[in-house]
Amino acid sequence: MALEYYMPRADLRDYVRAYYLFSTDHRTIQPLCAEMGNIRVVLNGGGVMHMPDGRKQHTTSAFLLGPTLSAYCLEAEAGTRAFGIGIRPKGWITLCGVNAEELTDKIIDLTSFAGGLARSTIDEMRNARSFDEMSAAADRFFSNLIMRRTARRTSSYPEALAQWLLDPNELGIDSLVDMMDVSRRQTDRIAKTYFGASPKYLQRKYRALRAADRIRSGDLDWISAAGGAYYDQSHFIKEFKTFIGVTPKQFIGNQAQLITEIQSKRRIHALPMPLASF
Structure with missing residues (x-):
């Protein structure tokens, strides 16, 4: 099991905390602590998220995981690789355009709120030759989301x-x-x-x-x-x-x-x- 981190572009860091690349050669089941929210793009393999309420959510594509109110469990198949993005609280409205409470302990497909932009970014990441290239694709994705949603902002971050x-x-x-x-x-x-x-x-x-x-x-x-x-x-x-x-x-x-x-x-x-x- 391995984990690498990469910092997003400087102008995105108020909204996106870090990029990370998770990989495991063997099937693994690991507890994960309560989180604020993540986007994850499964590059290879897949698995199951055991949510706090007992639901099992299969993860085989790209998804947004909302804030988790308590610990949950990640079950990953052997050979799983996933590119992840930690979303800061300030990023919820600006990037996702949704109230964080609506997605607590929930998983939604990334394309459900970012459409074609998400699909093209997923393709870029899966075809990337390095972590640097994946991170650059993520930078472009979030930069475009910010430009799209700027006009919709109605309140300032607390x-x-x-x-x-x-x-x-x-x-x-x-x-x-x-x-x-x-x-x-x-x-x-x-x-x-x-x-x-x-x-x-x-x-x-x-x-x-x-x-x-x-x-x-x-x-x-x-x-x-x-x-x-x-x-x-x-x-x-x-x-x-x-x-x-x-x-x-x-x-x-x-x-x-x-x-x-x-x-x-x-x-x-x-x-x-x-x-x-x-």
Whole structure:
């Protein structure tokens, strides 16, 4: 199993976090933590996505995976290769033209919202001779999407919400409402539009993701990794498994190999964790 990363063109990085090439010579089943959203183009092979609600979704073409509200599982056939794109929350409306909440825990065909542009890009990627060529095709795809959808933008990205989610002090909802300068109800609606879930739920999700990142960094004691936001050890373990897909002990034991590989490669390529998992 191998994973390579490539940065998108500089003017696209507000919307697209990174490109990655996944490959495996052997059949593999791996848990994946809760994510913000991905586009994946299957170049060879295929597999099954075991979604959080128990559904099985076969993956044999190109698709958009919406934000996942909890961990899910990837089952890949031997010889599978896939080009993936991590979508930032800011990219949902601009690139996909859809409310993130509408696609939580769902998979849709890439051509259903990008039509012929998606089909030609898929062909380019499958005929590409290198990762560089695939990435260049992705750059052109997103640049064209941005030009198409610019006139449809109706609201600005909520930078305050992103800052609130990343604050190490885990501020309360009242602080977020003040930072957003809108009503609590509007704050909730905006969070679901860009992130697919309510602020409180998102806070739980990112709390667990940060703990996993600390464990991967070598901070193995669960209390240190968890911080002060959990009631007790059982609460931490339950939340960790919900969003990461394994217990902290299993995670330390490398029973989520793909997640740890993602985190390791992210550090090598200086890709910060904020607001997207892949």
